[in-house]
Amino acid sequence: MTATVPYASLPDLQGRDLGWTDWLEITQDRVNLFADAVDDHQWIHTDPERATAESPFGGPIAHGFLSLSLATRFWTELLDVDGVTTKVNYGLDKVRFISPVKVGARVRMNAVIAEVTEIAGGFQLTVDQTIEIEGGTKPAVVARGLYRFYA
Template sequence: MSATESAPAGLTLDLEGLAAHVGEHFGYTQWRTLTQEQVGQFADLTEDHNPIHVDPDHARTTPFGTTIVHGYFTVAMLAPFLQELVPVRGAALSVNYGIDKLRFPAPVPVGARFRCGAELAEVTEVKGGVQMKVVATVEVENAPKPALVAECLFRHYS
């Protein structure tokens, strides 16, 4: 699948057959943007009012030239992104188990278009179910480097 294609419509994985999909790339989410107002709301919720996120006048004087989305706001977007890309059917309970590795190679400028791609890297058995590792990559339109790369862990119990 090329970098301009979106995820296949209606893709759903069955819990029993997850391991057969290891190594598959599940495409990309739709493009999204975040407004300065949304970034300000996130800053208020998290009490992280770093001027690079909330002060456009200050941000213009930085190497970024504009305000940027909080890295952890981008992480929070992984939940809806991965629900869109890697839905699993047949689990009685599914939980976010954590992140093995997380990097922010480049910023997400406020107002820029960004999306997420996902690849199923690993499926292992755990008591009562399976754990899957999904490598999620958030990219900003026309940017040379990804904004986020994360190895996300999910547990699905039958």
């Protein structure tokens, strides 16, 4: 469920757990499109027959950066800010790819706002993000994202 807050209330979000997004299935089509976009066609991602027969994962897996890039999609499910002119994904402070995401798995993200900092013309949110795999014992990705909102 998306939390919608006014721009002036952003500082009040520090420490807030925004909860979890909906689940998203990782399909082979999505993996192939990502492979085309970044020109990374390694067989563990794009050749299901070979990945099933030869990889240590028992089938094709999503690129780590595909799993990470979903944070942008998931982020919009968790927070919307009224009264802003510009929203910017400012970057990442730390990223770890903990577990591979197999094609066919479902993933979702949790976000906790660790810090809110005033910047020139706006606010920067430092957000601890965890992308988990349904039924998994360890997350797929943990990342600290930086997002900027300008009024």
